[in-house]
Amino acid sequence: MHDDHVAAAGPTGRATHGEPVPGQRSRRRLTVVSGPSGVGKSSVVGELRRLDPDVYFSVSVTTRPARPDEVDGEHYHFIDRAMFDKMVRAGELLEHAEFAGNCYGTPREPVERALAEGRPAVLEIELQGARQVRAAMPDARLVMLMPPSWEELVGRLTGRGTEEEAAVEARLAEAERELAAAGEFDARVVNADVTEAARQLLDLMNTDFS
Ligand SMILES: Nc1nc2c(ncn2[C@@H]2O[C@H](COP(=O)(O)OP(=O)(O)O)[C@@H](O)[C@H]2O)c(=O)[nH]1
Numbered sequence: 001m002h003d004d005h006v007a008a009a010g011p012t013g014r015a016t017h018g019e020p021v022p023g024q025r026s027r028r029r030l031t032v033v034s035g036p037s038g039v040g041k042s043s044v045v046g047e048l049r050r051l052d053p054d055v056y057f058s059v060s061v062t063t064r065p066a067r068p069d070e071v072d073g074e075h076y077h078f079i080d081r082a083m084f085d086k087m088v089r090a091g092e093l094l095e096h097a098e099f100a101g102n103c104y105g106t107p108r109e110p111v112e113r114a115l116a117e118g119r120p121a122v123l124e125i126e127l128q129g130a131r132q133v134r135a136a137m138p139d140a141r142l143v144m145l146m147p148p149s150w151e152e153l154v155g156r157l158t159g160r161g162t163e164e165e166a167a168v169e170a171r172l173a174e175a176e177r178e179l180a181a182a183g184e185f186d187a188r189v190v191n192a193d194v195t196e197a198a199r200q201l202l203d204l205m206n207t208d209f210s
């Protein structure tokens, strides 16, 4: 069984599972951040990037078309299905999954290189991928980002305005499945405030559970 921690904010605004010990970061740590579409994963991971520039953030490949504000090679590597299948066959993906009609995967080599260099690495991926990472790399820490409420999640997803109605429906169907699996994760962080959630995530990355 995995450690079970809920990183609720304490009176100091820090996570209550234990204070991080300076200098004792698990340098080889791989952290997986999952959570339903629209919960704020990109927002929180973006804030984490500002808080700790030393962390390596994986850039996934996807067959999903780029949104207008997305930059190839920065948000994702946008590739076609033939290239995706080729990467799967060649074993170039650490994990991969289909989500709401598109394929997503984590390029293996950059993550392994970062960890070998002693850099902590973060993957922002959905549930099936998180399960694959858990099976392949049992030391990885899995964190699920949770919405303050279902209504807030729906509001954020529709308010973002990046998807057509059918894609929103597909994401909400996946969201129910993802939230039902929250108990499988090592920790859950409620994203009520982006900066606070990013701080809690960083605390989790820097703390060894005993
Ligand atoms: N398994 C897996 N999931 C990924 C990967 N990259 C992104 N995802 C997840 O795929 C889902 C859909 O991502 P996206 O199309 O960007 O939509 P959004 O989450 O609504 O912004 C999200 O849960 C992402 O975390 C990956 O490399 N592997």
Ligand SMILES: Nc1ncnc2c1ncn2[C@@H]1O[C@H](COP(=O)(O)OP(=O)(O)O)[C@@H](O)[C@H]1O
Pocket (backbone or CB within 6 Å): 035, 036, 037, 038, 039, 040, 041, 042, 043, 044, 156, 157, 159, 160, 191, 192, 193, 194
């Ligand atoms: N703590 C928060 N409070 C209010 N709105 C938020 C919060 N976190 C994210 N959002 C907004 O919710 C929407 C979805 O966030 P996003 O980071 O794209 O989610 P995800 O990557 O999980 O799909 C965006 O419009 C974002 O600005």
